[in-house]
Amino acid sequence: MTKLHIKDETLGMWLGVVGVALFAITLPMTRLATGTQADPQLSPWFVTLGRAALAGVLSAVFLLVTRSPRPAPHQWKPLGMAVLGNVIGYPLLLGYALRVVTASHAAVVTALLPLVTAAVAAWVLHQRARLGFWLCAVAGSLLVVVFSVLRAQQSGHGFGFEWADLLLVGAVIAASVGYIYGAQVTPALGAERVICWVCVMALPVTLPATIALWPQQPVAASAWVGFTYVGMFSMWIGFFAWYRGLALGGALRVSQTQLLQPFLSILASIPLLGEPLDLVTLGFAAAVVATVVVGKRLSQPQAAPAVARGAESQARS
Template sequence: MKSNAAARPARASDATLGMWLGVLGVAIFALTLPVTRLATGTQEAPQLAPWFVTLGRAALAGALSVGYLLLTRSALPKRHHWRPLALAVLGNVLGYPLLLAYALRVVDAGHAAVVTALLPLATAAIAAWLLHQRASAGFWWCAVAGSALVVVFALLRSQGSGGMFGFEWADLLLVAAVVAASLGYVCGAKVTPELGAERVICWVCVLALPVTLPGTLWLWPQSPVAPSAWGAFVYLGVFSMWMGFFAWYRGLAMGGALRVSQTQLLQPFVSIIAALPLLGEPIEGLTVAFAAAVVATVVLGKKLSQPVTTAPALASRSPKETP
């Protein structure tokens, strides 16, 4: 009995820490939208090409990953790890950044933030499917309510600026980016308990190097590029593609991918706020009120969610998880 009582606080503490790590990852990823637009520019004033940004940021993260894996003397992943890692490459290294970069050539960061707000529901749905995770009906109602708040906010914001919220090809690219990112997140979380959060993103980036490094050198820009675009490119490689995942994958594994994914509901608001100093995009007064309401759904959803039922691979942690 004593050992069971001692174990409960540890699990509760891990779940809370997992939520906070998820918030940290979301804060880092939220800057990806305005920073990507800063790196690629617009159709009228292009800077770095979307393909170069996609491959280059992954190559930069891959170089950092090689150093980390050598420094920590990390063993090679086992055979059953390679498939989830390869899917994470397709989703997080190639699919999401490439689709996002092309879309942000057309729409502003605030618009992209609205559509990518679908990430929490998409991640939760894929987590429930691939990781066999379950939650209470109250959790799902909170997830739907939070996403509905984001959609209402989007509609009010677009009407307030004199526009109409409608899907065009850039929006379809953003929806596809959401699906790609969600798949990558969940596949990375699936192997995190065995490999450790840091090693997951490192192996993902290293696995992509045979494509990303030659592609970066081949597509290296020949025309002058603004220093701000290069600075944005470095941020995308070091933080969005690498360090952000250190926090995100560990948070998904510790707190449960289904529950921690709901912290992504905060991402559009952080992106919109960050777009003001970075891009000069205006902030509407509704942002603070809707952000507070969304935070409430995330907190309530966490309280209502039942203990997560996971696959055996996620039920226990390997000693390798602790760096």
């Protein structure tokens, strides 16, 4: 492995962390936007389509200013899969689920996202890793699940199976598929153009639907704050770093940085919600970081196909 490759892989991991940090606030911000069953705010359909429309308008401006070329014919399919997974599937299923369960409850199920993403990367991108990597991925996921269950019980919510858990599982699968198919064309298009084309492709549907679904009743200011965040950061800016990180560092390896997401959400809640940070949280966070670090060292693919090597070389150019 060359020094340049190691440098790019490390940069990819850090970009993945930046993307995860921006995504980490999606759960509480989505709940702020949609409200609860007892106090509903913006509808999940409006949040799903509206955040994509906001990102789509910003994307159209970006593509025009940068004079970006149109994607090649063979790139439309993976872009379309990213639309279905990241623009529609994940936010819609998440929005409906968070009207029923708490953000802590949702974190238990969505903690499986990095493991599922790694599995999809191995399937779609044919990336391979040694058994040690998969053991670290499973161990990290279990740590996050255990931590999330403990947090839910400490908060008095407990954890039992809800029908909304099926929605959350669907959201995890949708997000993973969208991530990997977007990463598939990132080396050729660039991370910024991938998410921009994804959002622009959906704009003919999301923009008129947003206008049609615009709320007629008064909505709390906090709901609009949550909506603006998920539109600008969760749906747009976060993917600039995330897709580039997946392409540079390898989708299978960088996907494991998502294990940090619940802990980064808790860190963000300290200044935003005034929640305290305890030693248990720090301990679990340190253990999860250890699984990511060890897993990264054990994640070198066994045999990279020529196409994949060419894609990585193009990503570094």
